[in-house]
Amino acid sequence: MRRTLAAVAVALLAATAGCSAPADTSNPTANGPSSGDVTQPSSGTQRTIAVGASGQVQTAPDRAVVRVAVTARADSVEAVRGRLAENASRMREALRAAGLAAGQITSARYDIGRNYEHEDRPSAPEFEGRHAFVVALNETDRAGDIVVVAVENGxxxxxxxxxxVAPDTRRDLRERALSRAVENARGKAAVAANGTGLEVRGVRGVRTGDVSVQPLAREDVAFATGGDGGGGVPTSFEGGKVTVGAQVTVVYNATSTGD
Known part of the structure; x- marks a missing residue:
């Protein structure tokens, strides 16, 4: 006798930030089970129920990442390089004076090239450069103050x-998200078994899927400095919640209640 059940897989929350998917803890079938499928061999009474499920947890962020850049334009590469170095040094010193350690301020990008505005407007500087920095903060409420320090100093x-969230927090949330995903899978398996005349008889295998961290990001925050005639810089940001999601596929042994 063959019985089938419609898919009951739950879509995983899309990733942001960059967590790696953990390795499979087992290989339930040669090609991997389809989430939510109920399968059975052609003979005998042993059946399996494969269920896909996801779990999520939320927490307040415990880390802020600020990305700032120093830019410069001039008629020579040497002049651009000098201005970038001067402004970057001034900004670093100001951030250190604000209480940040050297390891919290890292270079993310450095490039110097032609200023394409010069082709249409010869009076514009011929070269331009950018030196971008990433500033990592453990005190999320300091993000606004650090932005002000940076733009006022280069x-x-x-x-x-x-x-x-910090790596240690992320690992803890990952374990909790996986635990909730497994709990959800157990509930789905019970529903699937009840609806198809089967009885769950223990776990045959578990396969973990992606684990994602979705930070609350403030994108496109292009604040100009006073020298650029800008519109000012905010002194505080709201962190919101960080969501961690996980997905699993669990294969359960089952027997027919009619056998």
Missing amino acids: ATSVEEVRFT
Whole structure:
């Protein structure tokens, strides 16, 4: 006798930030089970129920990441390089004076090239450069103050303010999200078994899917400095919640209640 059940898989929350998917804990079938499928061999009484499920947990962020950049334009590469170095040094010193350690301020991008405005407007500087920095903060409520310090001491733009969680927090949330996914899978298996005349008889295998961290990001925060005639810089940001999601596929042994 063959019985089938419609798919009951739940879509996983899309990833942001960058967690790696953990390795499979087992290989339930040669090609991997389809989430929510009920399968059975052609003979005998042993059946399996394969269920896909997801779990999520939320928490307040405990880390803020601020991305700022120093830019410069001039008629020579040497002049651009000198201005970038001067402004970047001034910004670093100001951030250190604000209480940040050297390891919290890292270079993210450095490039110097032609200023394409010069082709249409010869009076414009011929070269331009950008030195971008990432500033990591454990005190999320300091993000606004650090932005102000940066733009008042050499930074010409704020590219992003992002709230997320530290690695230790992420590992804890990942375990909790996986645990909830497994609990949800157990409930789905019970419903599937009840609706198809089967009885769950223990776990045959578990396969973990992606684990994602979705930070609350503040994108496109391009604040100009006073020298650029900008519109000012906010002194605080709201961190919101960080969501961690996980997905599993669990294969359960089952027997027919009619056998």
